[in-house]
Amino acid sequence: MTLLSxxxxxxHFLTEDGIVKAVNDVDLVIDEGDTLGLIGETGCGxxxxxxxxxxxxxxxxxxxxxxxxxxxxxxxxxxxxxxxxRGKEIAMIFQNALTSLNPVLTIGTQLSEPFELHHxxxxxxxxxxxxxxxxxxxxxxxxxxxxxxxxxxSGGMRQRAMIAMGLAxxxxxxxxxxxxxxxxxxxxxxxIDLMRELTKSSMSSMLLITHDLxxxxxxxxxxxxxxxxxxxxxxxxxELFKNPKHPYTQGLLDSHPSRGLKPMHGISPSLINLPEGxxxxxxxxxxMKVCKxxxxxxxxxxxxxxxxxxxxxYD
Amino acid sequence: MNKIILFKNFNEIxxxxxxxxxxxxxxxxxxxxGLIMIFGLIFMAIFAPYITPYDPVEVNLRNNLLPxxxxxxxxxxxxxxxxxxxxxxxxxxxLLAGFLVVGxxxxxxLLIGIIAGYYSGKMDKILVGMIDTFLxxxxxxxxxxxxxxxxxxxxxxxVSLSLFGWVKYARVSRxxxxxxxxxxxxxxIKAIGASDFYIITRHIVPNIIAPILTLAALHIGHAxxxxxxxxxxxxxxxxxxxxxxxxxxxxxxxxRVGWWLSVFPGLMIMTxxxxxxxxxxxxxxxxxxxxxxxxxx
Amino acid sequence: xxxxxxxxxxxxxxxxxGTSALTFFLxxxxxxxxxxxxxxxxxVGDIEYNPSIVEVKATxxxxxxxxxxxxQYLQWLINALHGDFGRSYxxxxxxxxxxxxxxxxxxxxxxxxxxxxxxxxxxxxxxxxVRQNSGxxxxxxAIATFFVAMPNFWVALILILIFSLYLDLLPATGxxxxxxxxxxxxxxxxxxxxxxxxxxxxxxxEVLRLDYVRTARAKGxxxxxxxxxxxLKNAMIPVITVVGLQLAHLLAGTVIVETIFxxxxxxxxxxxxxNARDIPVIQGCVFFIAIIVSLVTLITDVIYRFLDPRIKxx
Numbered sequence: 001m002t003l004l005s006x007x008x009x010x011x012h013f014l015t016e017d018g019i020v021k022a023v024n025d026v027d028l029v030i031d032e033g034d035t036l037g038l039i040g041e042t043g044c045g046x047x048x049x050x051x052x053x054x055x056x057x058x059x060x061x062x063x064x065x066x067x068x069x070x071x072x073x074x075x076x077x078x079x080x081x082x083x084x085x086r087g088k089e090i091a092m093i094f095q096n097a098l099t100s101l102n103p104v105l106t107i108g109t110q111l112s113e114p115f116e117l118h119h120x121x122x123x124x125x126x127x128x129x130x131x132x133x134x135x136x137x138x139x140x141x142x143x144x145x146x147x148x149x150x151x152x153x154s155g156g157m158r159q160r161a162m163i164a165m166g167l168a169x170x171x172x173x174x175x176x177x178x179x180x181x182x183x184x185x186x187x188x189x190x191x192i193d194l195m196r197e198l199t200k201s202s203m204s205s206m207l208l209i210t211h212d213l214x215x216x217x218x219x220x221x222x223x224x225x226x227x228x229x230x231x232x233x234x235x236x237x238x239e240l241f242k243n244p245k246h247p248y249t250q251g252l253l254d255s256h257p258s259r260g261l262k263p264m265h266g267i268s269p270s271l272i273n274l275p276e277g278x279x280x281x282x283x284x285x286x287x288m289k290v291c292k293x294x295x296x297x298x299x300x301x302x303x304x305x306x307x308x309x310x311x312x313x314y315d
Numbered sequence: 316m317n318k319i320i321l322f323k324n325f326n327e328i329x330x331x332x333x334x335x336x337x338x339x340x341x342x343x344x345x346x347x348x349g350l351i352m353i354f355g356l357i358f359m360a361i362f363a364p365y366i367t368p369y370d371p372v373e374v375n376l377r378n379n380l381l382p383x384x385x386x387x388x389x390x391x392x393x394x395x396x397x398x399x400x401x402x403x404x405x406x407x408x409x410l411l412a413g414f415l416v417v418g419x420x421x422x423x424x425l426l427i428g429i430i431a432g433y434y435s436g437k438m439d440k441i442l443v444g445m446i447d448t449f450l451x452x453x454x455x456x457x458x459x460x461x462x463x464x465x466x467x468x469x470x471x472x473x474v475s476l477s478l479f480g481w482v483k484y485a486r487v488s489r490x491x492x493x494x495x496x497x498x499x500x501x502x503x504i505k506a507i508g509a510s511d512f513y514i515i516t517r518h519i520v521p522n523i524i525a526p527i528l529t530l531a532a533l534h535i536g537h538a539x540x541x542x543x544x545x546x547x548x549x550x551x552x553x554x555x556x557x558x559x560x561x562x563x564x565x566x567x568x569x570x571r572v573g574w575w576l577s578v579f580p581g582l583m584i585m586t587x588x589x590x591x592x593x594x595x596x597x598x599x600x601x602x603x604x605x606x607x608x609x610x611x612x
Numbered sequence: 613x614x615x616x617x618x619x620x621x622x623x624x625x626x627x628x629x630g631t632s633a634l635t636f637f638l639x640x641x642x643x644x645x646x647x648x649x650x651x652x653x654x655x656v657g658d659i660e661y662n663p664s665i666v667e668v669k670a671t672x673x674x675x676x677x678x679x680x681x682x683x684q685y686l687q688w689l690i691n692a693l694h695g696d697f698g699r700s701y702x703x704x705x706x707x708x709x710x711x712x713x714x715x716x717x718x719x720x721x722x723x724x725x726x727x728x729x730x731x732x733x734x735x736x737x738x739x740x741x742v743r744q745n746s747g748x749x750x751x752x753x754a755i756a757t758f759f760v761a762m763p764n765f766w767v768a769l770i771l772i773l774i775f776s777l778y779l780d781l782l783p784a785t786g787x788x789x790x791x792x793x794x795x796x797x798x799x800x801x802x803x804x805x806x807x808x809x810x811x812x813x814x815x816x817x818e819v820l821r822l823d824y825v826r827t828a829r830a831k832g833x834x835x836x837x838x839x840x841x842x843x844l845k846n847a848m849i850p851v852i853t854v855v856g857l858q859l860a861h862l863l864a865g866t867v868i869v870e871t872i873f874x875x876x877x878x879x880x881x882x883x884x885x886x887n888a889r890d891i892p893v894i895q896g897c898v899f900f901i902a903i904i905v906s907l908v909t910l911i912t913d914v915i916y917r918f919l920d921p922r923i924k925x926x
Contacts, residue, residue: 054830056826056829056830083832083833083834084832085832086829086830086831086832087830087831087832088832091830091831092830094823094826094827094830096823099822099823099824100823100824100826100827101824101827102824102827102828102842102846103824103846103920103921103922104845104846104919104920104921105841105842105845113828113831113833114831114832117831117832117833118832149921149922151921151922165827165831444626444630445630447623447627452631452860452898452901452902452905453860453861453863453864453905454864455864455867456863456864456867456882456898456901457634457635457638459867459882459883459886459894460635460638460639460886460894460898461638462886463639463642463885463886463889463891463894464638464639464640464641464642465641465642466643536761540763543763543765544763544765544868547763547765547868548867548868548871548883549887550886560763560765563763563765563766563769566769567769567872570769570772570773570777571777574773577766577769577770577773578769578770578773580766581762581763581765581766581769581770584761584762584763584766585758585761585762585763585766586761588760588761588762588763589757589758589761592757592760592761
């Protein structure tokens, strides 16, 4: 069953330096119980994609397209309706737990807000729930910890607290944006284990946004590869690793330590001055003449394996 | 890709394009306006005799307390003097005094602050203690004390304001010097045998001068306000010299019969201080790294 | 926290003594023989009186005026700590008797002005930030920019012009009921309100851009709760520091405002004694002003540390 369907999404930002085209014509589907990994380099627009689902973009953003969720277009509903969904049915876990938590409020206060807001609990009862959540994410001595402030937690604990905050109301969809960024490798491993456990036990879907391939392999069922604001390949985790079709995906896999650390040529394009035609063609060793002028369409080359590349687009 | 659909209306595209082209200029908008105003004021001060029709001190009792008119745009005061003329001439005194106060304060403050920061040690700690003491009281109070012992007058006013004005420069330059001193390139230069004097003048000063200047611009405004306040209290410039604050004080007694005596000099003070505030804001915008509209990647 | 308070108290004491020593020294530079002045003004009460050499010497010995300066200061200090600040040259009464009743009036004025200023500035600053670039934002920013540049004595005169002379709504001078309080409070508070409002606005704008505000939105919180619970406390932290400094300058402002509105406070006393060269009273006034300023700074520092839990428990 499809939970979320993104259609023709375009997100542009109006800035002093020009128009930043962060998301260009993206189609994406997340099924119930599915964990979808959104892979891409820093600056390819994946975080923007995540934020647009919850309509958390800054004022200078211009959005077009559809985000269908349970029969509603999230981009068209009122702000009030959107607020009822945020934190309750769709929740987001942010990157930098230190800056994403309010330094002057206790962990207890911040984590009880979803309960107070969406379940109508009074503060006392909400705190009880918070303590349960903290236990769930394996934070020691939770009943004392609720009264502490974010700066008193360690990096790993803060991230767990953020995860607890996201999972509080048992949302149908969790958007996790680089949940292990900046953490020590050992802590990363713990967080990954935790997230795997939690997603397995609950029925929620997850959109995991990351640049870290190994993280994706640990947690995801399907992968969407993003480049310069577009989805250029989509498939199951097994398929993609066995049979990467897009040159960029191949390059991404090759640059992984386990495969030899082979670097890719060139740098990712600026989102203000995007190249014409296929966005990857300046860096592609297999670029053909048509790649410079025309933009390839998404093509299903095998069952549930899609690529956007003229190598496979025989039109 | 059809850009027009994504914008609320055509205005947005135009605005975005326009902002790109004028990005540089709009950052300096405040600075430019401030500078224009200041140049205007300096012009008025320098060319006062040529742009004013009357004598600022000549008494003409038959014309006293005339409301604003074509002949007397700001009216006349109780001694028949043209207020417009006096206001323009007062620009000389207030501007010059303001520049002097800031110039002296900045120089002393820079010297003491840099030396304290560079040669930190016992001397430094004593200085910091002194600085905190001086900072405790507002400058007007201390200026009053000095005036009461040395007597009123424009020079004493300048001296007393400078005497306590240097403190904030010292504080800022000291902390900035301390942080520049830590930077590695200082070590490198020392290693090639540069003298302290060389290091200070060629490397420390240029690095700290920017925030100091911003502070100075703001300070000129404050200094002029303080000078006018002292003048208002009768403790600054002495009559018959025209000075904005003093003129306001004179006008106070005639508020009922001659509002123009008090309104216009005050307007001039506000305009002047505003000009320097704009200058200071503009400088700060230029020197600080600009924080752009955040684009989330 | 307690240790911090004690440390700041110690510094405050040091500062008060430092300032009074400085003032003492500066006042001693007054030209003219102090003994003669005292005889003329305090003892005899006649400026024209010509004291004899014997009288001058006797006065010098009596008051210890022949001693080196620092001894004189210490003498003054010891006396002051016992409540004896000397006698006014003008009225002959003990300085403390002149100052204490007036302290009330000044504190009353200062507190009401500060309250007025904060009650206007902070909500306006928050609204301006939340509705950035709206009509109300531009209007309040424009008004604030002008008020920051206005001398408070001019504001006072304009207010008197409009409300006392033309509209005849409020009294121009005097001390008594609320109607006497209004104009002085507005005069004193307007400048501080302008600065506080601009600072609040920029502080709130800063905080609104931060990650944790986005997190709060992601949880489904509405704007009102976000502002009141998440933004305000954080935004007020830098504002408090500046407000503390402003309050000190408020005291300086009372000097002018009390003079214009004939408000019987310390500020007016200071000016009157400066004009009359009443040195003991000047010394006493500065001493008390230093105490008030130090206390205010200390309280604001403590509040600041209290607000930010990152510092609170150090």
